[in-house]
Amino acid sequence: MDFEPKILGIACNWCTYTGADLAGTTRLQYPQNLRVVRVMCSSRINPSFIFRAFQLGADGVLVGGCHPGDCHYNTGNLYARRRLAVTRKILEFAGIEPGRFRVEWISASEGNKFAEVVTEFTEQVRNLGPQTKFKIEQLPTPEKI
Amino acid sequence: MSINFKQIEEKLKSEATKLLEEGKVGVVLAYGKGYDENHPLPFVARKASDVENIVFNEYCTANMARYIVRYPRGTKIAIAVKAADSRAVIQLIQEDKVKREDLVILGIPAYGMKNAKTGEVVDSKTTCGMYNPVIYDTLLGEEVHGQSVVSPYDVLAEYEAMDKEARWAFWKKELDKCIRCYACRKACPMCYCDPCFIDQNKPKWGEKSPESHGNLMYHLTRFHHLAGRCIDCGECSRACPVDIPLYLFHKKVAKDCEEMFGQAAGMSIEDKPALVNFRVEDSDKILE
Numbered sequence: 001m002d003f004e005p006k007i008l009g010i011a012c013n014w015c016t017y018t019g020a021d022l023a024g025t026t027r028l029q030y031p032q033n034l035r036v037v038r039v040m041c042s043s044r045i046n047p048s049f050i051f052r053a054f055q056l057g058a059d060g061v062l063v064g065g066c067h068p069g070d071c072h073y074n075t076g077n078l079y080a081r082r083r084l085a086v087t088r089k090i091l092e093f094a095g096i097e098p099g100r101f102r103v104e105w106i107s108a109s110e111g112n113k114f115a116e117v118v119t120e121f122t123e124q125v126r127n128l129g130p131q132t133k134f135k136i137e138q139l140p141t142p143e144k145i
Numbered sequence: 146m147s148i149n150f151k152q153i154e155e156k157l158k159s160e161a162t163k164l165l166e167e168g169k170v171g172v173v174l175a176y177g178k179g180y181d182e183n184h185p186l187p188f189v190a191r192k193a194s195d196v197e198n199i200v201f202n203e204y205c206t207a208n209m210a211r212y213i214v215r216y217p218r219g220t221k222i223a224i225a226v227k228a229a230d231s232r233a234v235i236q237l238i239q240e241d242k243v244k245r246e247d248l249v250i251l252g253i254p255a256y257g258m259k260n261a262k263t264g265e266v267v268d269s270k271t272t273c274g275m276y277n278p279v280i281y282d283t284l285l286g287e288e289v290h291g292q293s294v295v296s297p298y299d300v301l302a303e304y305e306a307m308d309k310e311a312r313w314a315f316w317k318k319e320l321d322k323c324i325r326c327y328a329c330r331k332a333c334p335m336c337y338c339d340p341c342f343i344d345q346n347k348p349k350w351g352e353k354s355p356e357s358h359g360n361l362m363y364h365l366t367r368f369h370h371l372a373g374r375c376i377d378c379g380e381c382s383r384a385c386p387v388d389i390p391l392y393l394f395h396k397k398v399a400k401d402c403e404e405m406f407g408q409a410a411g412m413s414i415e416d417k418p419a420l421v422n423f424r425v426e427d428s429d430k431i432l433e
Contacts, residue, residue, distance in 0.1 A: 047369045048342065048350050048362070055358055069425070078423035082406065085431035086372045086420065089401040090365060093304075093394065095313025103432045133313055136358045 005059035005125040009036040009118070010045055014072040015107045016064030022111030030115040031122040034062065042066070042103075043076035047087040050101065054091075054134035060100045060125035062118070067105040077105070096133060099124050148255050148286070154201040156285040157225055160251055165193045170223040170249055174212050176205040183261045187212060201225070201253070204261045208380045210234050210334035213243050223249040225285075227258070229378035231278035232411030233334040236376055239411070239418055242337065252281025254289045260383055269295040271392045273377035279412060297377060298400045304393060316394075322387040323360040325353065329391055330367070332384035335374045342366060368394050373402040373419030376411040405431045 011017040017038045023030065039045060042065030050061050063084060065077040084103050092098045104117050161173040177188025177198045185205050189212070190196050209224055210233035216222060222243070226234055231252060237243050254277045258267045268274060274297045276289035304312065330336045342350050343363045350366065352359025375395045382392040403409050406419040406427075 048366050051362055051365050052350070055362065068427075068429070075423065078425065078427065079421070081427055081429070081432065082420055082423055085405055086369060086398065086402065088432065090368055090372075090394075090398060092309075093312065093397050094316055094361075094365060095309050095311075097309065105429075133317075134358070134361065 003126060003130060005033050005122060005130075006057060007034045007060040007062060007118075007122060007125060008053045008058045009034045009062045009064065010042075010049065011036050011038055011064040012042045012066055012072075012077070013038055013040050015066035015070065016104075016114065018108035019064070019106045019110050019114045022108065023114045024111075026111050028111060028115040030118040033122045033125075034118050041071065041073055041076040042080040043073075043083070045080065045084070047083065047090075050087055050091075051134070054096065054100075054131060055136050057131075057135050059128070059131040060102070060121060062121050063101075063103045064106045064114070064117075065103070067107055070107060096131075097128050099128055100131060148203075148257060148289075150202045153253055153255075153286050154199065157201055157251060157253075158196050158199050160283060160285065161190055161196045161199060161223065162193050164223050164249060165190065165196065170221040172216065172220065173199075173223040173225075174209040175199045175225040175251075176201055176207070176209075203257060203259045206258050206260065206267055206380070206383060208233055208332070208334050208378045210237060211332065211380075213237055213248075213334075214337040218244075219247060221247055221249070223251060225251045225253060226278050226281070227253050227255050228275035228278055229273050229376055230334070231280050232273070232275075232376035233378060234411075235280055235414055236335065236374055236411035236418070238414050239416060240374075245414065249283075250278070250281045252278030252284045254278065254284065254286055256289055262383065267379065267383075269297045270300050271382060272379040273297050280414070298396060301393065301397055301400065304397070317357070319389050320360045320364055321357050322389055323355060323364065324387060325355040325360065325363070326386060328384040328386060329381035332380040333371070334378070334380075335371055335376070336367070338370075342370075364391070364394075368398055371395060372398045373406065373408075374410050375399050 053061050068077055071077045088101055091101055102121055106114050164170045173190040175188055176185040178200055179186045183204050185200050187207050208230045210230050238245050256276045260267055274295055351362030377399055379392045382390055402419050408419055
């Protein structure tokens with residue numbers, strides 16, 4: 001049985017995305033399970049993105065932002081920290097394994113941290129197995145007559 | 146000692162007449178006669194002769210703060226509030242939906258209110274369990290003392306102890322009942338967005354027909370939108386025609402916000418809502 005998790009990565013343009021770039025240019029190896037979406041700031045992330053990702057079949061969601069205090073917009077990630085903490089609690093109380101959602105602060109110079117986090121998180125989600133609770137069951141498309 | 150509802154009603158009427166006759170307010174938000182004694186309706190008195198229709202009894206559980214946002218800014222409003230409703234008023238002032246000087250708050254200290262649908266007493270199990278309004282200009286009746294104070298979060302212990310799978314099964318069962326009548330949204334004093342995220346088509350956040358995944362999206366996002374703002378009046382679950390215990394989730398989120406950010410919703414005009422505020426010294430532990 002080889003289950004390959006689908007992981008959505010939402011990365012802040014100024015730190016985590018640049019960090020991912022650095023990981024690439026320094027030829028660091030990390031699993032291919034991550035699909036990265038770039039946003040301008042971690043506070044751009046609407047919590048509904050995360051619920052929707054789980055509904056559309058993501059097995060895990062990784063959010064990356066600047067370290068608190070280093071935000072390009074000064075305070076964005078400080079708002080995001082509070083907001084995503086609530087998202088986490090909501091997912092947990094609804095019955096999703098909290099291990100499927102993770103927020104990490106990765107700066108532009110931490111290419112190796114990015115690779116480490118992705119490797120570790122992919123392994124963690126792989127151990128949790130496929131996410132079926134939120135996933136929308138696809139109805140078979142009716143045959144064309 | 147019990148609450149004298151008749152006396153409160155008389156005081157409410159005389160106060161409303163006085164305010165309307167003196168022209169201090171344009172509207173008085175209170176409770177009016179319904180089709181029978183057990184079903185009083187939200188009522189708006191616009192002139193002194195309307196006042197005779199005002200009633201107040203143990204079934205007046207509706208949160209009148211819901212109706213403040215319907216009036217244009219600057220309308221002078223008098224509003225009858227119970228304990229949780231007064232917190233809703235404070236929360237609306239914090240969010241700059243209404244100005245404190247435009248409001249005349251008639252506080253009603255009350256306990257032993259009853260749910261018209263089930264006949265059960267409304268207590269800390271489904272609401273914040275407070276008796277006296279937090280903010281008021283005129284207090285109608287005596288402040289309540291000597292009633293036992295129960296933590297509104299006690300009821301959560303059973304659900305927090307549940308296994309994750311059991312909790313998911315519980316919420317799946319409950320949320321699948323939802324018929325998407327949006328009564329929870331209509332009853333909630335904090336749900337004033339126009340349009341609501343679920344009514345938007347671009348982007349379409351969730352399915353609008355009563356299906357499992359659309360229900361989940363609607364309710365989870367609504368819980369999130371009310372995080373740090375829900376004042377625990379329990380009106381959503383009383384309004385629900387299929388009896389989904391929405392108050393449980395709202396209580397859980399309110400409890401977490403209080404633990405993480407050290408502030409309960411609607412307790413002071415000077416506060417800012419928890420999620421539009423931050424502290425640099427917030428710990429990263431809240432994300433673990």
